[in-house]
Amino acid sequence: MIMFLPIIIIVCLLVLLSLIIFRVNTKTKRSFATGKTGYWLLAGYTGLLIAAAVFFVFTPEQNASSMDIQKAEASYDWERYEQMLLVGDLHELPEDWVFKSEEWKVTMDQLTVEKEGEIGYELGVYVDQSEDYETIEAIFFRSPIVVRGMEVVPEEVPRFSLIEETLTVQWEGSRDIRFNLYEPPMMIQRFMDGEGTGWDYSDAKRGVYGVYIKAPEGLDIEVADGSSIRVER
Amino acid sequence: MKIVKCRDVTKQYGKVKALDGINLSMDENKITGVIGRNGAGKTTFMKLLAGMLKETSGRVDVFSQRPFNNLTVSVNTIYIDDQMNFPPTLTLVELLEEGRRFYPNWNHDLALGLFEHFGFRKKDLHKNLSKGKESAFNMIVGIASRCALTIFDEPTTGMDAVVRKDFYRALLKDYIEYPRTILMSTHYMDDMEELFEDVLLIDQGKVKLHIGMDDLRGYAVGLSGKKDDMLPWLEGRNVLYQKETGFDDVYAVVVNDDQQNDWNRMGNIKRSAVRPSDVCVYLTNDKGGELEHVFRSGKNE
């Protein structure tokens, strides 16, 4: 039954359209001036369209061509970064990927890391313990989100708070990142090769992000829901 | 050359026969009046000739070809009535231009001249014209087209007397300069006599008369006299009409059977000519009586 709804909507729309067409075209006694109105309208409309086309051609390139997208994406070697993180080479990451870092003195034997907030569970926690560290440091890093070769950098950062034996990483709310996308008409897409047509969530590369915790060796660190990654050098 | 030939032409709509067994032929380059009452079949006949309708049975030949769906007949024929399908989006002068493009014999100077004479404005739209003006415009198109077969179906509808007279004069003048076959149907029978060379009288889908105007003039004769004198004369004659004109007097119209001798013996009976238009009325009046009967119904008569 629900399937009929779109059909009904379409039929109603068609009826509306046909009424419009008939009213405009039917030879009623009271039609607009001469038959040349149609052509004037057409001329004006075409002018408008051409102006829009010109505008479009001269707008700054918002997004590169398919080739460029591939190049841009290729320049981000996500796997390499992940590897780097696993062995503790945080400093190898580009500087502006590090958003926030906080330090605390070590006053406890045991530390529980908790994640709170909406998408907390997605957040990866890297735990890096070594003798060189004297304090507990929590670092939030994030690579830009690459959407079709374009970089988007959300600015939200989590809140760190260390109370007694619990380090809480908290996310508050999230922001919408909005994109306007133009897609070739559905019916045409079949004919094209499918490159760059349509939106696919896989088009958005979220990159790497997470919380990197540096702590001294002796500390017993536990991450609340167990999903942590121990860094091994 | 016989420009039009009809052989047993019948046009039927469901059970109704608009035309029933028409047999006739017409010579070229004549002005023929098509006369008849409303619904007699005049329009049907003329539309058949113009190729707008197709005969149900029988055969219509125009220029020795069947006119329906025929390009050659179409370019040499024009049919003018009060419902000409001009697109409402073209102005009057644009319509004349189209006429010029389509019809090879079109006389544009004549068209423009008449256009101005009758007071039209170039940018007007056809659908905004009054009835009389519309008829005048259509008439201009008809005359200027100079088609070999020009058909006018009640072209003077809505025209005032002055315009009508002008129309006839224009038509005749151009006809003389550029002869063609013209068919015209009209209710204004009085104008008939100035215009038509031939007359085609159609009644109830059949051809009642198809003769030259001169013959039509002498077709019938009017007799008036005392009842007693008249009665013997009327017997055995084709009486088209009779009426009591006074206490004892009778007026009758009789088909002229050309018996000159009899006239000399008529004595008290007066003869008078009968106008062609009246002849047509009498011939198509199937009631036989006259309107007075309706009003006299109260009295014993």
Add this chain to the structure above:
Amino acid sequence: MSFVQVKTSEVVGKQFLYKLKSYGGVFTSLVVIQLLGVFFSLSGSSSHGTGGLGFSFNIRTYSADIIMAFTIFWGFMTALLLTTKAYREDDFAFVTNRLTSNLSTISFLVTAGIIASLTACLSSFLIQVAAYIQGSEVHMLFNKEDMLASLGYAAAYTGFSILLFNSIGYLAGMIIQLNRLFLFILPTVFIGSLIILGVNDGGNPVAVLVQFIYFEPVFWLFILKTLVLSVLFFALAALVSRRLEVGR
């Protein structure tokens, strides 16, 4: 009096010009329909997706689909309209026969269809501009190269679809002119088969037809199929029209 002969091709040419001049109204409805389509497309279609940490994606997709669909429908209605008495009998004011009348009307439809498909494609620029203006803190993901490539396809696709629907409308119109009853019979049959389409995939003539044309992946085949069908429908319509008289 001089008797003239005339060639069919001449008359078709004259009629075509005549119709170009007098049928300007169809372009009025075209512009109205397309602007309406643009209007409906202005807000795009939104989809919301999970993003990741602290953000979610909100994608607004704009496309010219609606405009194309409206235009194709316009093609159908216009062809249908031109078979009605008022338009059909325009020719009889001057010189015509059934063949020239049909040929010149079809030529007009084709011409109008070409213009319509071009404007439909260009209208996508209009949408882009609208999207551009609407986006303040929005990122634009317009890929110029893709878009221009799609224009070519879109124009041809729309054009041939319009042609096809012209022919369907013309044929339907002629059939209806033949007998008023068809005005009810045809839509009923059509809607009936649509419903059956929903219930029973395939095995239904309309469904088969739609699949045959519209799910065709190869572009050139699509054009070929559309062209052949259009010619077929137009020819059928011309045959039907031969039985029609004037003024009755």
